[in-house]
Amino acid sequence: MDVTTRPGICRICSAHCGVLATVTDGKLTKVTGDPDNPMFQGYTCVKGRALPEIHNNPLRLLQSQKRAPDGTYAAVEAQRAMDEIAAKLQQLIDTHGPRSIALYLGTNGLPYPASALMANAFIRAIESPMFFTANTIDQPGKQIALAAHGHWLGGDVDFHEADSWMLIGTNPLVSKAIGIPGQNPARNLKAALARGMQLIVIDPRRSQTASRAAIHIQPLPGEDVTIVAGMIHVIIREGLYDSEFLVENVDGFDALTRAVAGFTPDYVAERADIPEQQLLDAARLFATHGHRPGMVNAGTGANFAMHGNLLEYLCLCLTTICGRWQRAGERVTRPNTLMPAFEAKAQPHAPYEGWGYGERLRVRGLTDAVCGMPTAALADEILLEGDGQVKALICIGGNPMAAWPDQRKTQRALESLELLVTLDTEMSLTSRLADYVIAPKMQMETPAMTQGSELIKYYTSGTGIPAAYAQYSPRLVDPPEGSDLTEEWEFFLGLAKRMGLELWFVNFFGGGGGRFMESPPVVVNFNGDTEMTTEELFAHMCTNSRVPLEEVASHPHGKIFDVDAIVHDRDADCSARLDVGNAYMMGDLGDVRTDDFRATRSETTFPLRLIPRRHGSFMNSSGTNLSALNRGKAYNPAYMHPAAMAALGLENGALVTISSPHDSIPSVLEADDSLRHDVIAMHHAFGGLPAEDHEVRDRGSNVGRLVPTDTDFDPITGMPRQGNIPVNITAGFVNAIG
Known part of the structure; x- marks a missing residue:
């Protein structure tokens, strides 16, 4: 019996836990946390430990599938499937134009950065604007809010040093997503509470995270905007804001003051159905507790209700009026490792255009935005006949029949397509409707690196790796014998070669749809003759990394590198300012205040x-x-x-x-x-x-x-x-x- 145990990286979610993978006679048989990983220290979740079952699932597809006219599926060789798919796509483009082709990138595609970026390169190469992601059916308000508010170039406060923190509609002990660092969140929270951190949680449920809070506000759902506006009202009324930070860095404070004037504690208490004193206590604790106060983060639960853009914007406003950003001379919380080094500065990056530009959809007046194209409208774009109708959809790392709103409409839309292609490890709900299902390799069959986990810091504050940590893992197990599997990025390159396309693979080091850039992008050109392995592509993606990929790879258990990165002083000529009084957001807040909530609840x-x-x-x-x-x-x-x-x-x-x-x-x-x-x-x-x-x-x-x-x-x-x-x-x- 041949048994090996080597360090690897779990990619089920963005945490990218360091694990130990045991392979027995060529088969993945055990995954545990890696005690020698300095960031995770032996932690992994139940999903990571189930990777052997996921890899060896009897329902796993080992060959790509093609749908027959009678609705049955049969195995098809992957190269032949690419031939047929490329020919059909070209026919649709010639007949209906590039806009007839759409691509959807789901959450499970994000841990494979080469796949997501190559998919984007492909859709740009055919000149289709119809690139959709899961972002716009989850928490798109985070990017909208950053565009309206601006970025603080000194970065986030470090959770590990903060004396208070507030979480709204999120349970990071389970989701490992936002707020509490996802690299062993239970340990991180336990250590924070032990040193005296005071946690505030706003959630209609007493979640695992809320049960550990100093203050748990349990409101009616959908009233998070009301509560945050009420907290801002209290902080302004009682003079608990950071006036020095406001004078130097912030516009719109007077407009914000006027907009929250009606969100008095008694009004908020009645509307949100919470104790008035609890609101006052939370506002005062957040604004004043400790010598190193923390930040505020909202999650999926809060964003799923209406006014997600406004909620995220008010969270930024609350953070800003209390001056909760890293200052000159302080350590950079997320200094980059496999991303390029950057010079953090104690100054704003001004707000920028966030929506209302680019491609205009044919329904509901929707356009492209910094968060991406509106995914909830894609089913309508498929069903609505006429010029610009979507005729083909490629899904990578997603399952629209399970994830998109209005499942019946989604099914009608997917069944009406002339071509539906999924890249899927099994016959999911969406794949059961597809014309072709491309069977990909799985986690431990591909190389891995943690650059993607670093990149999510551009998603919102409170995400990303809070240290100069990185890990690289080679392929740890071969695909099953007799299988015909491909990596997702290779599929899109294969289509491009067959269609005579030149792909410009762009690794963005920034957010806001490219409108906020911290470092220059890495660009790789693929033409019809290009041959490259995933390992070589990773090397290109890390061309300008702070720590060379070869150095990271020499530490197989991962390493927290000795990076002495501090926030630099403000540029003498910097005139940029953050905006806490954006006119659109203040108008939206006014609409919330005038809403007749009593009539609605009757x-x-x-x-x-x-x-x-x-x-x-x-x-x-x-x-x-x-x-x-x-x-x-x-x-x-x-x-x-x-x-x-x-x-x-x-x-x-x-x-x-x-x-x-x-x-x-x-x-x-x-x-x-x-x-x-x-x-x-x-x-x-x-x-x-x-x-x-x-x-x-x-x-x-x-x-x-x-x-x-x-x-x-x-x-x-x-x-x-x-x-x-x-x-x-x-x-x-x-x-x-x-």
């Missing part, structure tokens, strides 16, 4: 509010069919407070119908006393096709089906209301809609 047809909830064992729709992860429960329950269940005469485990004004789904009730009585919570990205609702106890149900895309949507990003959904619950299930 409506009793849909008395409950449905909120999202992260699942610790799954990354969106991935892995739900694996017993190592689902532990016998492959469905997503509807969590509800036991007292609320009793009031409706419902029992734990009962089958129920959850209805919104748009549609209905079946679900299985599960008691959870961490919730408010008027709230239910469900995990997203579960369920089958609408015709498979009878399998709810085997696969769960699709929450996105309750969400329409053309009402209650953000006018900039197109993202519909996907949290704080008005619903009711009745016993049993009869699907009478659709």
Whole structure:
């Protein structure tokens, strides 16, 4: 028996945990945390430890698949599939123009930076503007807010040094996403609390993170804007802001003061249904606690409700008026390692154009924006006939039938396409509708590096690696014998060669759709004769890295490098200023204040509010069919407070119908006393096709089906209301809609 154990990198999420991978007779058999990794120190989550089951899943595709006219699938050689797909794409472009081709990049494509960037290079090469990502159906307000507010070039406050922190609608102990550093979040929070950090959490649920907070505000869903505006009101009224920082760096303070004037503590307490004193305590604690106060981060739960752009903007405003950014002489929190070095400065980068430019969609007046094209409108662009109609869609690392809002519309759209191609490890809901399913290599069959985990610092404050840490891992296991697998980036290069395209592979080191750049991009030109391995492409991507890739690779367990990076003084001629009074955002805040919330809540047809909830064992729709992860429960329950269940005469485990004004789904009730009585919570990205609702106890149900895309949507990003959904619950299930 041949057994080897070597260090590697888990890429299930953006944390990129350092792991130890055991390969037995050429098969991945065990994955554990790597105790010799200096950043993770032996940590990995249940998803990472299940990588052997994920790799060896009996449902895994080992050959690409082609759909026959009768709807059945048969194996097709990958090179032949590329021939046929390239020919069909060229035919559609010749007949309908480049806009007829769209590409969707899902969350699972992001840990493979070469794949995402090559997909983008391909869509640009055919001159199609129709490049969509999961960003605009999750938290696009983060980029919109940064464009309106501007960037602080000194960077974030370090969580490991802060005396206070505030989290809104996020549970990083499970999601490992925002706020608490995702490199072993439980350990990081425990250490912070031990040194005296005071944590504030705003969440309708007493989550794992909220249960550790000094102050947990448990409001009605959808009132996060109200609460943050109320906190800003208190801080301004009581003079707790950093006046010196404002004078030197900030515009719009008077406009912000006027806009929050109506968000008095008594008004906020009534509207959000929280104790007034709790709001006052939270505002004062955040503004004054300790000699090294921290920052504020909002997550998916808060952004899924309406006004995500405004919420993220107010979070930045709260951070800024309290002066919560790294100052001159302080250590740079995220100094870059496999990205280029940069000179952090204690000064603003001015706001920039964030929306209303570029490609204009044919529906709802939506345009391109710094967060990307509005994904919630893509189904309409497929279904709407006429000039510019999308005829072909390529999906990489995503599962639209599970993730997109309005599942029935999504299904109609995907079934109407002339060409649907997915790159998928198994026959997911979307792949079951595809014309071609390209079978890719999996994590440990490809090389890995942590540059992608560094890059997400441009996504929002509170993300990225808070140290000069990096790791590189070679391929640790060969693909299964007899398989025909390709890497995603090679698929797009293969299409380009067949279509005679020249690809300009651009690795951006910045955010805002290229409007905010910290370092120059790395550009690699691919023509028809280019041959390159993933290892060679990684080397190109790291051409200008602070620490050479070869040096990183010489430390197989990863390394925190000795980088002495401090924030430099402000440039003498710097005139840029951050903006906390953006006119659009202040207008939106005014609309929130004049909203007749009392009348809205008097409506009793849909008395409950449905909120999202992260699942610790799954990354969106991935892995739900694996017993190592689902532990016998492959469905997503509807969590509800036991007292609320009793009031409706419902029992734990009962089958129920959850209805919104748009549609209905079946679900299985599960008691959870961490919730408010008027709230239910469900995990997203579960369920089958609408015709498979009878399998709810085997696969769960699709929450996105309750969400329409053309009402209650953000006018900039197109993202519909996907949290704080008005619903009711009745016993049993009869699907009478659709």
